[in-house]
Amino acid sequence: MTETIVLRVSNLSKSYGGVQAVNAVSFSLASGELLALIGPNGAGKTTCFNLLNGQIAADSGSTEFEGRSLIGLKPRQIWRLGVGRTFQITATFASMTVRENVQTALLNFHGRLNSLVSLAERLYVDEAIELLARVGIAEQAARPCAVLAYGDLKRVELAIALANRPRLLLMDEPTAGMAPRERAALMRLTAELARASAIAVLFTEHDMDVVFAHADRVIVLNRGCIIAEGKPAEVRANREVQQVYLGSGSLFGAEHA
Amino acid sequence: MLEVKGVNSAYGRAHILYDLSLSAKRGEVVVLLGRNGAGKSTTLKTLIGLVRPLAGEISFDGRRIERLEPYQIARLGLGYVPEERRIFTDLSVMENLEVGRQAPRAGAPQWTPAKLFRLFPNLAGMRERPGARMSGGEQQMLTIARTLMGNPSAILLDEPSEGLAPVIVEQMAKTILELKQEGLCVLLSEQNLHFANLVADRAYIIEKGHIRYQGTMAELAADGQVRATYLSV
Amino acid sequence: MQYAPSRLGRGNALPGTPQQKSIEPHLSLSAFLVQLLNGLASASSLFLVAAGLSIIFGVTRIVNFAHGSLYMLGTYIAYSLVKVFGGGMLGFWGGVLCAGIAVGLFGALVERLLLRRLYHAPELLQLLATFALVLIIRDFALWTWGAEDLLGPRAPGLGGAIDIAGRQFPEYDLLLIALGPLVLGLLWLLLTRTRWGTLVRAATEDREMAGALGVNQAWLFTSVFALGSFLAGLGGAIQIPREPAVLTMDLTILSDVFVVVVVGGMGSIPGAFLAAVIIGVLKAMCIGIGIGNVSALGIDFSFSKLTLVVEFIVMAVVLVIRPWGLLGRQQSIPRGAASVEPPLYLPPPALLKGLAAALLMLALLPLFSDRYTLVLLTDILVFALFAVSLHFIMGPAGMHSFGHAAYFGLGAYAAALLFKHAVPMEAALLLAPLVGGLGALVFGWFCVRLSGVYLAMLTLAFAQIAWSVVYQWDAFTGGSNGLVGIWPANWLASKTAFYYLALALCAGGVILLWRIVFSPFGYALRAGRDSPLRADAIGIDVRRQQWLGFALAGVLAGLAGAVHAFSKGSISPDTLSIPRSVDGLVMVLMGGIQTLTGAVAGAALFTWLQDSIARQTEFWRALLGGIILFLVLAFPQGIAGFIRERWDARKDAE
Incomplete structure (x- = not known):
């Protein structure tokens, strides 16, 4: 697979009433890649998503899609460029x-x-x-x-x-509210589509079974900052991530370790 | 404590529950398993009176409740914690608790804000904070605390683990076991079998509005066939 | 149909203004001061009424159209009580307070006996029920107190005036200035420092959840209605020394209050206060400035025009800067209220054949009918197009308009004025709809920035502004007399010929709108209604689509208005009054909002009903209100909805 960078985020920040919801977040995403954004509730995942899709304006930092800056664009303009979205609670x-x-x-x-x-x-x-x-x-x-x-x-x-015909898909908790087998099937489908059509996928998720089985790479946010980034297995073994987010591991299967 | 016999429910023209029967005892944690749309939420909403059953009987603490309004059922000591938390975002933590407050009840544990803050230490530091400025995990704690202010003898929890970080879900499991210790009857709906295994004594599996299976968690764990058929794991 | 008020709308020309006392060419400092105080005094009453409306809406989600009627009842009852009790200190204040309490009790009674039965019905039907109350209360007041204006006595001990920088200012008004902040403080304490207030705020956000936590909603609703009604009644009662009791004060105050609530922010009591003060003071100031602009046309005209403009400007500026009002917040979507619209399928061939047959029948009817029937049928055609154009924005576009008559009226007036200015009838008929569309384009630009009940209130406020301008601009629009002698061209002079014209234009308009619902544009509108979030995510500019949809509906409402003008030969400000707007709502809701054909059925039934009962009794409003109440209680899904439900049930049984 050719590694073209589709999305490049640098030093993205946003604060609400003195609280730094997203703090100097930087990452990039290649075509065909599935990147999971995880972290505790209130860590800034949703804010991060809404910054990317244009629903809220960043305080500072930049987001570039295929070399074009997304800063200041409205959601529908971002859609025109070739960014697709799905929502946590289905909206049809x-x-x-x-x-x-x-x-x-x-x-x-x-x-x-x-x-x-x-x-x-x-x-x-x-x-x-x-x-x-x-x-x-x-x-x-x-x-x-x-x-x-x-x-x-x-x-x-x-x-x-x-x-x-998007080149980037933003999926907010794509498997929330689904049965385990449906979750696996949907993510498998997403991964196939991503690879077949060279679509970059950024998704948030609370189901660690899904994350560890399907993400190529994982970013962990806590209090607005990236605290870990890497392959699923690396992130899973990270002490800090276990402490603030993953817990003892009693809530997801062991088979993907 | 809670006894449901042959309940049928519908939303408008859509028939959701068919001849549903289940029961739960004092000090017992019972889980209702099933996929989205199977009828779990409707079952809990029917019990609390938000959906009026077309037919069937529901008894709580020896009283028939299927024709009562939600507030009357709540005042009998049946607490309800909804899906999506539904805390009052304009109100502070203390005010949210005040809305849930009811007179003490014989035969049920009594709760005060002070006692609840021991159960949910996170909330103690944010008494005056409006609900809108709390994280999902904190809101989930508050919605349970708010229901406990009614001094219930049984509570219904609709998908308490949904959308929460694994660490918070583990805390939630601990809380539910503490409530069980206090003698509460807990009926929860879940999709997360890992979580159900941590807290529940018995399980019902619901599919397309029918109860397909009932048994203890140990029996369910031993029955790979049932898990594969109904829970898709 | 005579809806027109018997005299100038008081809400627009400030009552008790010291215009007589201080006519001077320039606004001196002392005049400025007096106008400021005068505005503050008016603001108090406005605030009381607006706060009541806001509280009731917050908890029950009912836009209480009858709120202005409760205010009017407060004034009338206070007038009578003070007369009975005597004008002494105890008699006057006792009378005012008792009037407030009486209205509060009346509100509680209405809630328990009527509205309680409707909490499970669609929200708009509840609104319809409250409008039925407007009609009934209006006729009750007419029957009890008569059509004459009644001015109450001056308040004992406060009848005089004090000297402010060399000018006289009524003592009573000073008391009113203090009353506003006092009530604001008491309400604030009640809502934030009592358990009742906490429960009210909780229920405002999520009443179903409050119920599941053991809060008795029925009791809460009744108490909230009683409080809100009390505030409206008191707001009316304190006006008796300043303003006469008039039968039309119900709707004039209602539109003022809607503006205050929209500007202040729905659900915000401090916001309502702030907005009442701003609007009260600015209106008073404009009267002050207006003194410098005395024109040959007469003082009244000049004043009123300015006060209207200022209200409009305040609202426009506030909405552009803060779409949710000064102190309001974005409305949360109330739980459990969102109804899922059924899919809209292209009509099956059987239905198309049925419609074609109906059209053919309408085309053949003149061969068998008398003149009277043809006139009634023409009316029905006109109102069918009017109702369908309203349904177009309410149904597929999901924008509830309480002021659709504005565009009907603009079309009618444009047609009449063009005709009067020597434009041939045919050209006037074609140009007039564009004026309706232009009005919708201007008003709609503001309206689509809002949603839900905010949008609805704004449409009503705009319609009221349009009405006031037409009503008071005697030189151009003929004022309250309207315009006469608007006759169709010779070849259309016969009732039959005109009927065919109306049939062609109105049926054509209806078919065009129905067709557009199934076009890509119609899909975009429905997408914006079903899920604005998703529509935005697939690149649809929801606001722009809604704006265009609004304008399109305005064009066709304008067409209906233009046909109406030529069919009647004369028009009056009634064509764009609030009751006319509500007529449209009644038609759409009677027919059932979920079906396309419902609006036509509703228009036919309503027009026929109104025509037949208006000839029966002087108190036709009360009778019409009673019929609306009956229909609302008996057919909560509308007629077409009722038929469809029966149909579905039969299919289920098979």
Whole structure:
């Protein structure tokens, strides 16, 4: 695999009312790589994510995507550049079918969103089905999103996030609320997609089984600072990480050690 | 303590629970296992009265409660700790506790803020802090403390480990075992089997609104077939 | 239909202003001081009413349209009580206080008997129920106190005036200035220092959770309603020496209060106080400045125009800088309230055939109907388009508008004014919708910055501003008399010909909007409604889409208004009054907001109902209110929703 750096973050900082939520965070991410961002609740993971996707503005530091600065851009401008997102709590369009959800994203990607007369339902059908097939739920295309099982909704989100042919995916707790086997399957799928299409993936996660099995690299945040970075096994053996985050290890399987 | 017989529940037109029966005793920790959407949260919401069952009986402490309003059920001594914590973010820690406060109850442990701060030492240092400025782990402590202020004899915990760092989850397990020591009946819903193993005496497995399995944690640990079929591990 | 107030809206021309006392060309320091105090005195009453509205909304999530009516009841009851008790110290203050308490008890009663049954119904239906109360209370006041303005006695011992820098200032107003901060302090203590207050704040954030913790919501709701109503009643009662009791004061104060609440920040009591002071003082100042601009058209006109502008400017500036109000915070989405809209499917062939058949029937009807039926049908067509354009922004776009009549009225006035200025009828009819759209573009720019009830209140405030301008700009709009002699071109003069014109334009407009719902633009609107977060994440500029959607609805509402103007031959400020906006809401909700066809059904039923009962009784408002209450209680999902539910149930049974 060619190691092209897709995302480069340097000295990113943000404080709220005197509390340093993110403090001089720097890291980079290569195409096809899965990077996990872990840490205790309140360590600054969510803030870090929102800084990257443009929902909040950084106090200082820089973020570059494919050499372009993301500072000052709005979320939708960042999306235009080729960054996809999924959310911790699924956010889909409940009044639409699965296929229409993906079509809506495609309509915008192809710049057709302001059309008043064409029938949206009949546009980009094949492309939408193709995306749904890639995440393995093409057979559910006609169902309303509101009736889908949670694990399937997560897949819909992934299909939507792929609609703009992203080179970077930001996934906030992608497996939250799923059963263990579904978690493993979703992350396996994500890893396959990442490698096949050379997509860089940055994700946060609390399930250490998922992190240790699927991340290529792990960054540990505590109180806004990076306290450890490395291969899963290295991070897992780190004393400080065990103390502030991992605990005694009773809560995840031993098989990935 | 808590006895559920043949309960059916629905949200609007979606039927969620089918002839659900379960029970939990004083001083016992019972876990309801199942994947997202299986009906775990709905079961707990039905018990506390947030969802009114279509049919079936629910008794708590010898009283039928399936037709009561949530506040009446809570005042009988059944505490409810929701998924996603739902603390009052505008209110301080002390004010959150005040909302949960109820008169002492015979046959149930009594709680005061001072006693709760011994159970959750983290909270003691932030009495006046508004809920909005607490981390997820701290909020999870507060939501349990707030429910305990009602001096319940049984509590329902909806996915207490979800979204928490492993260290915090370990603390949570310790807390639940301490509550058990106090004689509380605890019914929790979980997806995390590791966590369930740490705290529970017995388990029910729920799938698509039906109870598919019940047994002690030891029996469940020995039954690879059941775990593979229903829990996908 | 006569909704029009019998006299100038008092909320817009400040009551008790010392204009008579101090007409001078320049604003001297002493005049400035007097105006400042005068503004502070008005602010107190405004604050009481706004605080009550804010508290009620916080806990129950009900936008209490009847809040202005409670204020009006406070004024009337105080007037009567003071008359009975006598004007002595005890009689006056006892009367004022008892009026407040009586209104508080009335509010509690309304909550227990009516609103309690509706807590599980969609929020908008609760709003509809409170509007039904507005109608009923208005007619109750008409029946009890008559249509004459009633001015109460001066407060005993405070009837005089004191000398401030050489000018006279009423003593009573000084007392009012002190009352505002006093009530603010008491409310603050109540909310932060008592268990009741803690529970109220908890329930404001998450009432379901409070219930699960053992808090009796029913009791809390009743007490909150009683307190909020008491504040509104007291706010009205203290006005009796300053302002006469008038039947229209319910809606004028309501829009003022909405502005105060939006500017101050929903749910913030200190914010409401601050906003009441700012708006009260600035309005008074403008009257002061306005004295320098006395025009040949008359003092009243000049003053009112300025006070209107200042309210608008304050609100606009605040919303641009702080979208959630001065001291407000971003609204949290109330738990359990979010209803998931069902998927919208392209209509099946059977439904399309049915609609085509209905259209054909409408086209053939003139062959069989009399003149009267044709006029009624024309009205129904006009209001169907009006209701569908409102549904377009409320349903698919998820923006609740309480002031949609503004665009209907702008269209109507534009058509009439263009016609009056020698533009041919056909051209006027085509240009007028653009004026409606332009109005929607301007107002919408502010509105889409907000969401939920904030947005709704702002739309109402804008509609009220538009109404006031039209109502008071006699020279241009004809003021309260409106404009007459707006007749269609000769080839459309017959009722039948005009009916066909209305059918073509209105049915065409309805079909166009329905079609747009299924276009990419419609999908973008629904995406923004379903999940703004996700819409943003797939690159949709939600605010821009909503803005365009708002403007589009404005164009079609304007078209409905223009057709209406030519069908009636005359228009009055009623066309853009709040009751007209609420008519639209009633139509949409009666039909059921979840179905596209519901708005048409609702418009037909409502227009027919209004037409038939208005001819029955002088107290038609109360009757209409009663019917709305009945419908709300009997069909909480709307008519089309009710039919769909029955249909689903039958399918389930099979």
